[in-house]
Amino acid sequence: MDRFELISRLKQKSTERIVxxxxxxxxxxxxxxxxxxxxxxxPNLDRLAGMSETGLMVxxxxxxTPGSGPxxxxxxxxxxxxxLIGRGILSALGVKFPVRQGDLAxxxxxxxxxxxxxxxxxxxxxxxxxxxxxxxxMIRTIEIPGAEFFIETEKEHRAALIxxxxxxxxxxxxxxxxxxxxxxxxxxPLDNSEAAKKTASMLNxxxxxxxxxxxxxHPANMILLRGFALxxxxxxxxxxxxxxxxxxxxxxxxxxxxxxxGMSVIETESGVAPQFAKLAEVWEEYDFFFVHIKYTDxxxxxxxxxxxxxxxxxxxxxxxxxxxxxxSVLAVTADHSTPASYKAHSWHPVPLLLHSKxxxxxxxxxxxxxDLASGTLSTIQSLDLMPLVMAHSGRxxxxxx
Amino acid sequence: MDRFELISRLKQKSTERIVxxxxxxxxxxxxxxxxxxxxxxxPNLDRLAGMSETGLMVxxxxxxTPGSGPxxxxxxxxxxxxxLIGRGILSALGVKFPVRQGDLAxxxxxxxxxxxxxxxxxxxxxxxxxxxxxxxxMIRTIEIPGAEFFIETEKEHRAALIxxxxxxxxxxxxxxxxxxxxxxxxxxPLDNSEAAKKTASMLNxxxxxxxxxxxxxHPANMILLRGFALxxxxxxxxxxxxxxxxxxxxxxxxxxxxxxxGMSVIETESGVAPQFAKLAEVWEEYDFFFVHIKYTDxxxxxxxxxxxxxxxxxxxxxxxxxxxxxxSVLAVTADHSTPASYKAHSWHPVPLLLHSKxxxxxxxxxxxxxDLASGTLSTIQSLDLMPLVMAHSGRxxxxxx
Numbered sequence: 001m002d003r004f005e006l007i008s009r010l011k012q013k014s015t016e017r018i019v020x021x022x023x024x025x026x027x028x029x030x031x032x033x034x035x036x037x038x039x040x041x042x043p044n045l046d047r048l049a050g051m052s053e054t055g056l057m058v059x060x061x062x063x064x065t066p067g068s069g070p071x072x073x074x075x076x077x078x079x080x081x082x083x084l085i086g087r088g089i090l091s092a093l094g095v096k097f098p099v100r101q102g103d104l105a106x107x108x109x110x111x112x113x114x115x116x117x118x119x120x121x122x123x124x125x126x127x128x129x130x131x132x133x134x135x136x137x138m139i140r141t142i143e144i145p146g147a148e149f150f151i152e153t154e155k156e157h158r159a160a161l162i163x164x165x166x167x168x169x170x171x172x173x174x175x176x177x178x179x180x181x182x183x184x185x186x187x188x189p190l191d192n193s194e195a196a197k198k199t200a201s202m203l204n205x206x207x208x209x210x211x212x213x214x215x216x217x218h219p220a221n222m223i224l225l226r227g228f229a230l231x232x233x234x235x236x237x238x239x240x241x242x243x244x245x246x247x248x249x250x251x252x253x254x255x256x257x258x259x260x261x262g263m264s265v266i267e268t269e270s271g272v273a274p275q276f277a278k279l280a281e282v283w284e285e286y287d288f289f290f291v292h293i294k295y296t297d298x299x300x301x302x303x304x305x306x307x308x309x310x311x312x313x314x315x316x317x318x319x320x321x322x323x324x325x326x327x328s329v330l331a332v333t334a335d336h337s338t339p340a341s342y343k344a345h346s347w348h349p350v351p352l353l354l355h356s357k358x359x360x361x362x363x364x365x366x367x368x369x370x371d372l373a374s375g376t377l378s379t380i381q382s383l384d385l386m387p388l389v390m391a392h393s394g395r396x397x398x399x400x401x
Numbered sequence: 402m403d404r405f406e407l408i409s410r411l412k413q414k415s416t417e418r419i420v421x422x423x424x425x426x427x428x429x430x431x432x433x434x435x436x437x438x439x440x441x442x443x444p445n446l447d448r449l450a451g452m453s454e455t456g457l458m459v460x461x462x463x464x465x466t467p468g469s470g471p472x473x474x475x476x477x478x479x480x481x482x483x484x485l486i487g488r489g490i491l492s493a494l495g496v497k498f499p500v501r502q503g504d505l506a507x508x509x510x511x512x513x514x515x516x517x518x519x520x521x522x523x524x525x526x527x528x529x530x531x532x533x534x535x536x537x538x539m540i541r542t543i544e545i546p547g548a549e550f551f552i553e554t555e556k557e558h559r560a561a562l563i564x565x566x567x568x569x570x571x572x573x574x575x576x577x578x579x580x581x582x583x584x585x586x587x588x589x590p591l592d593n594s595e596a597a598k599k600t601a602s603m604l605n606x607x608x609x610x611x612x613x614x615x616x617x618x619h620p621a622n623m624i625l626l627r628g629f630a631l632x633x634x635x636x637x638x639x640x641x642x643x644x645x646x647x648x649x650x651x652x653x654x655x656x657x658x659x660x661x662x663g664m665s666v667i668e669t670e671s672g673v674a675p676q677f678a679k680l681a682e683v684w685e686e687y688d689f690f691f692v693h694i695k696y697t698d699x700x701x702x703x704x705x706x707x708x709x710x711x712x713x714x715x716x717x718x719x720x721x722x723x724x725x726x727x728x729s730v731l732a733v734t735a736d737h738s739t740p741a742s743y744k745a746h747s748w749h750p751v752p753l754l755l756h757s758k759x760x761x762x763x764x765x766x767x768x769x770x771x772d773l774a775s776g777t778l779s780t781i782q783s784l785d786l787m788p789l790v791m792a793h794s795g796r797x798x799x800x801x802x
Contacts, residue, residue, distance in 0.1 A: 001482045001485070002482075003462065006462070006465065006482065010465070358430060358740075358743060358747070358749075359430075360430060360431065360436070360749055360770055360771075360774075361431065362771050362774070363434070374774070374775045375774070376770075376771070376774050377463075377780075378457070378774060378775075378779050378780040379779075379780075380463055381463075384462070384463035384464065386464075387462060387463050387464025387465060387748075388463050388464040388748075389464075390464055391464035391465070391466065391747075391748040392464075396464060396465065396466060396748070397466075398466045398467070398468050398745075398746055399461060399465050399466060399467055399468060399471055399481070400467060400468035400469075400470045400471040400472075400481065400485075400486065400491075401468040401469065401470055401488050401491045
C-alpha cells in the first residue's frame with residue numbers, strides 16, 4: 001500500500017481549517033555568521049515556534065535542488081519523482097493557461113533564421129514583449145486540421161504553446177539545434193507509437209506554417225520548440241485529502257500549480273498584507289488555504305540579503321492577521337531554499353513550523369535554521385507535511401486495529 | 402534486496418540477550434508545559450538514558466496513527482504497509498485463538514432480527530457475556546460440509562469466528578447492513594475467483610444455519626459478520642532473526658500479535674512487578690524477550706494524565722529487576738503515543754532508549770520526548786529498531802567485503 005492509498009483510505013471529514021503559508025525560497029545560508037532568518041527580527045514567528053512542532057524538511061532528496069514545480073508538489077503531498085510536470089506544462093501554467101488533461105505543451109523561443117534557413121540567433125535578439133505578442137497574433141492565424149492550438153507570450157523571446165484535441169504523445173524530439181549556423185531540427189518520434197508519429201507529423205506541418213507566416217518578419221522569423229510535455233491525470237487534492245482547498249497566490253506559476261491539483265484560485269493583489277487580507281476575506285469558504293509569498297525568493301535570486309531579511313520581517317509583522325483567524329493548523333514553510341549568497345534555488349532543507357493544539361513543542365525554539373534543525377520534528381520530508389497537517393486537523397483515522 | 406532479505410542473509414548466532422520493553426502508548430503531549438514523561442519522576446530511566454542511544458521513532462509514516470497491530474508489527478521489524486493484519490484476525494488473536502495460515506476470520510456481532518427478518522438491533526441489546534457464550538455453544542452444533550469453524554465469545558455482543566479447511570478468500574462482502582429495518586446482507590464475492598465464490602456460498606449456507614438454530618432465542622437471534630480476513634503467511638521471527646523469542650504480556654491482543662510472528666507466549670499475571678518477575682523466571686530459556694505493559698495506554702485512553710504519570714513511575718521503580726538480569730540490549734519504547742490530553746492513539750513519534758555497551762550516548766539526556774528528539778539516534782522509523790538491537794547484540798555480520 002502506498003502513501004496516497006493509505007491517506008485516501010484513512011481520510012475523514014472535519015470542519016477544522018488549515019493554512020499552508022509558503023514563503024518561497026525561505027531557507028538561507030549564513031552571511032557574517034547569520035542566515036537571513038537569523039538576522040531578521042521575527043518576535044512573532046519566534047514566539048509561535050516555541051509553541052509549535054518545528055523542524056526542517058527535505059523537499060525531494062538530499063542534495064537535490066527543486067524547481068518551483070517539484071517543490072510545491074512535494075508540499076502538496078505529491079511525490080515529485082512520480083508526478084513529473086514537464087517544462088512545457090509549467091510554461092503554460094506560468095502564462096495562466098488553463099491546461100487540460102491530454103493537452104500537449106511546449107516552450108517556444110522566437111529565433112532568427114537566415115536566407116539559407118540556418119539559425120543565426122536562437123533568441124531573435126531578445127525581442128520586446130510587444131513584438132512577441134504581435135508574432136503570436138500572426139501565428140494564431142495558422143490552421144491545423146483536427147486540432148486546436150494556443151500560443152501565449154511569456155516574456156522577451158519566450159512563449160508557451162499548447163495543442164489540444166488529439167491523442168498526442170510527448171515522446172518526440174525538440175527542434176532547437178542548440179547552436180547557430182544550422183537549420184532548426186525536424187520533430188521526430190522517439191518511439192514507434194502511432195501517437196508519437198502523428199504528433200511529430202502534425203508539429204512539422206505546423207512549423208512549416210509558422211515559417212511561411214513569419215517569413216517577412218525580422219528578427220523573429222521562426223520559432224524553436226523545447227520541453228514537450230503531455231498533461232496527464234494527477235489525482236485531485238479533494239479526492240486525495242477530502243479538502244476544499246484554495247490558493248491565495250499572486251504569481252501565475254503558483255496559481256497554475258494550485259489549479260493543477262484542483263485548488264480554487266483566488267484573485268488577489270500580490271504582497272504580504274494584501275494576500276493575508278484576502279485570506280481573511282475568503283476564510284469561511286474553504287478548509288485549506290495555500291498562501292504563497294513570492295518576494296523571499298525574488299530577493300534571494302537577486303542576491304539581496306537585506307531585502308530578503310526585510311520581506312521576512314514584513315511577514316512577521318503581518319502574521320497576526322492569520323493568527324486572528326484561529327486556524328486549527330498553521331504551517332509556515334518553503335518550497336525550497338534560495339540563499340541570498342547562492343543567488344539561486346538550492347538543495348538545503350527548508351524551515352518548518354507547524355502550529356496546532358496537538359503540537360509537541362520545545363520552549364525557546366526560534367524560527368531559524370539552526371534551532372529548527374533540532375526541533376521536535378527533527379528533519380522530515382516535504383512529502384510528510386500533508387499527512388501531518390491532516391492528522392493535526394483530525395482528518396486521519398487510525399490505521400489498523 | 403529488501404530489508405528482510407538483508408537481515409536474513411547477515412544474521413548470525415549469539416548468546417546475548419535482548420529485552421524489548423514496550424510501554425504501550427507511552428508518548429504524550431504537554432499539559433501545563435510538561436508531557437506525562439516530563440512530569441513523571443524517573444531517576445532510573447533518566448540515568449539509563451544518559452548511558453544509552455536515545456531518540457524518537459515514527460511507527461508507520463509521519464501523521465499516521467497506528468492501531469496496536471501495525472504499531473507492534475513495526476516494532477518487530479515487519480513493515481505494516483506490507484503485512485496487513487485484517488480485523489477478523491486481530492479479533493481471533495484477541496480471544497487467544499491459535500490462528501493458522503489459510504484460516505478465514507471474521508468479527509461477529511450478535512443482533513436481533515424481527516418476524517420479517519429485518520434487523521431491529523445491531524447489537525442485540527449488548528447481551529451479557531454468559532448469554533453470548535450460550536449462543537456460541539448453540540452455533541457450534543451447526544455442521545459445514547468440508548470445513549471446520551470456531552466461534553469464541555469476546556465481550557457483550559461481540560465474538561470471533563474462524564473457518565478452517567478450504568481455499569478461502571477474504572474478497573467477499575460483509576453482512577452487517579449498518580442500519581436497522583432491513584435484513585442482514587448476503588455475502589457476495591468481490592472478485593471473479595472460484596475461492597471468493599465458494600467462500601461466499603459456504604458462508605451464506607452457514608448463516609442460514611445460524612438463523613435456524615437461533616430462531617427461538619431472544620434478543621440474540623442472528624449474527625452479523627464484518628472484517629473478513631484471511632491469515633496469510635508471515636515470516637517467523639526465528640526465521641528472519643534467528644532469535645528464540647518469547648512474549649511476557651498480560652493482554653490477549655499482544656499475546657496474539659506475538660504468537661502471530663511465532664514468539665512463545667509466557668503465561669503471566671498482568672502488572673509491572675509480576676511481569677518483570679516472570680521475565681526473570683524464564684530468563685535462561687530464550688534470547689529475546691518482548692515485555693508488554695498495557696497500563697500506560699489505558700490511562701492515556703482514559704484521559705487520566707496523573708495515572709499515566711504514576712504507571713511510568715511504577716515502571717521506573719521496578720526497572721532494576723530487568724537491569725539486574727544484565728541484558729546485553731534493553732530497548733524501552735512504545736508501539737504508538739497515547740497522549741492523555743488526546744485520549745486516543747496518536748501519530749506522534751514514540752520515545753526510545755536503547756541500552757547496550759555499544760551505545761553512543763549523550764550525558765544528561767533524560768527519558769522524555771524533548772530530550773529524546775535531539776538524542777543520539779535523532780528520529781528513526783520503528784522498523785529500524787530490530788536491525789539496531791540485532792547489531793547491538795552482535796547478531797548482524799558485516800555487509801559486503
